[in-house]
Amino acid sequence: MLIATWNVNSIRTRLTQTIDWINQVNPDILCLQETKVIDECFPVEPFEKLGYSVEVYGQKSYNGVAIISKIKAKNVKKGFYACKESDEDIEIFLDQKRVISAEINGIKIINVYVPNGSSLESDKFVYKINWLNCLASFLDEQEKKRELICLMGDFNVAPSNLDIHDPKKYEGEIMASEIERNALNNVLKERLIDSFRIFEKNTGHWSWWDYRNNAYELNKGWRIDHIYISKELSSKLKSCVIDSSLRANSRPSDHAPVMIDLNLNDINVDFFGDEDNFFEI
DNA sequence: ATGGCAGAAGCATTCTGA
Numbered sequence: 574m575l576i577a578t579w580n581v582n583s584i585r586t587r588l589t590q591t592i593d594w595i596n597q598v599n600p601d602i603l604c605l606q607e608t609k610v611i612d613e614c615f616p617v618e619p620f621e622k623l624g625y626s627v628e629v630y631g632q633k634s635y636n637g638v639a640i641i642s643k644i645k646a647k648n649v650k651k652g653f654y655a656c657k658e659s660d661e662d663i664e665i666f667l668d669q670k671r672v673i674s675a676e677i678n679g680i681k682i683i684n685v686y687v688p689n690g691s692s693l694e695s696d697k698f699v700y701k702i703n704w705l706n707c708l709a710s711f712l713d714e715q716e717k718k719r720e721l722i723c724l725m726g727d728f729n730v731a732p733s734n735l736d737i738h739d740p741k742k743y744e745g746e747i748m749a750s751e752i753e754r755n756a757l758n759n760v761l762k763e764r765l766i767d768s769f770r771i772f773e774k775n776t777g778h779w780s781w782w783d784y785r786n787n788a789y790e791l792n793k794g795w796r797i798d799h800i801y802i803s804k805e806l807s808s809k810l811k812s813c814v815i816d817s818s819l820r821a822n823s824r825p826s827d828h829a830p831v832m833i834d835l836n837l838n839d840i841n842v843d844f845f846g847d848e849d850n851f852f853e854i
Numbered sequence: 855a856t857g858g859c860a861g862a863a864g865c866a867t868t869c870t871g872a
Contacts, residue, residue, distance in 0.1 A: 784859035
């Protein structure tokens with residue numbers, strides 16, 4: 574089962590490239606970020622023609638997430654819910670459409686577009702950390718339900734210095750600070766693992782290159798797009814790849830897709846709906 | 855320290871992103 578994530582930086586501008594990529598790799602699930610379109614205007618037909626079902630949570634101009642899947646998503650939820658914070662605390666995140674989740678093939682799929690934060694001195698940075706803390710609370714609640722989780726998207730955080738082309742230059746800066754890394758680790762805790770690092774221990778692998786200063790041509794990138802899976806799923810993980818070739822297209826997204834291959838043949842797809850049962854892998 | 859590029863909104867230029 575191929576599960577992919579891609580920040581397309583506008584689905585309408587990147588529609589042809591997205592459809593071409595789907596035809597090329599045939600993913601079972603594709604999570605998109607920065608769709609930048611209201612739900613009524615999301616181009617669902619090209620995906621449905623290929624046999625996919627589409628779930629969207631977008632807004633005008635900014636943000637926006639979507640789940641494209643061969644198997645229709647169940648129990649689709651838009652925004653945060655069931656966090657231990659009160660409803661009023663969750664409410665401040667409602668106007669930015671950055672998270673959509675659903676159950677597909679026995680896995681809880683959580684698609685996120687984490688705020689960038691601008692700089693450590695910015696109000697947006699406070700928002701970013703609060704948002705990550707809310708995501709951590711959201712996952713705490715999912716964990717109580719013993720769900721198998723696949724959390725993916727644009728995290729706007731490089732988990733370690735191995736994930737930055739010039740870590741000294743950006744030490745302590747946005748996307749590289751200890752504050753952000755700690756907030757991310759508090760989301761992951763001991764329950765979620767970085768799919769990419771199961772297979773690759775070295776630096777030099779990026780998922781995002783700045784549009785400016787010829788960053789892609791100079792290979793000055795960052796690895797900020799991630800697929801985290803429940804550790805119970807790690808034995809099922811066959812591969813994790815970043816398809817950086819798309820960054821060389823004309824009019825590319827500044828992000829590349831990331832994709833895992835999970836062997837789910839022996840997973841009980843009827844798990845959801847049976848509260849008294851949970852997986853034995 | 856600044857600006858570099860791209861997209862949306864909307865028609866000149868600003869806001870936002872990372």
